[in-house]
Amino acid sequence: MNVRKRNRKEYMKWRARTIAKILLAKKSVYKEILALLRKSASKEEDTPLFSAKEVQALFNIAHSTYYRWIGGGWLNPTLINGRHYYQKEDILALLEKRRYRSRGGLE
Structure with missing residues (x-):
């Protein structure tokens, strides 16, 4: 033991x-x-990239509106691993453009 x-x-x-x-x-x-x-x-x-969700939140738009804007050419996503990303400069320019819209969506 x-x-x-x-x-x-x-x-x-x-x-x-x-x-x-x-x-x-x-x-x-x-x-x-x-x-x-x-x-x-x-x-x-x-990296100055915004995701799709960030863009939707930034513009305060719904999912369907987001895809309508892509179809209309107002948003041009960059695909990375199957996800949409946007350049910071493009989104800021689009925000500035939307600020001075007359009425309704983008013009």
Whole structure:
């Protein structure tokens, strides 16, 4: 029994050391992932693109109106991975144009 207890203690020490190593490794991996996410977030802020939902919210229009504007040529989306994105300058110009409309949709 004495050998068994000693082996059990050694095993528990080994297990504690191993778990500590794993946790430290995980912590460093998480730090790297966090750094990469922060880096990509800062890049996203630099890219002047609006998503379709952002454009709809900006113009306060419904989904159907959004697609009607695309069909009418007022919005020209850039497709990235099957999603619509818009250049910031184009949307700001369209907002300015809409500000001075006489009545109804875009003119």
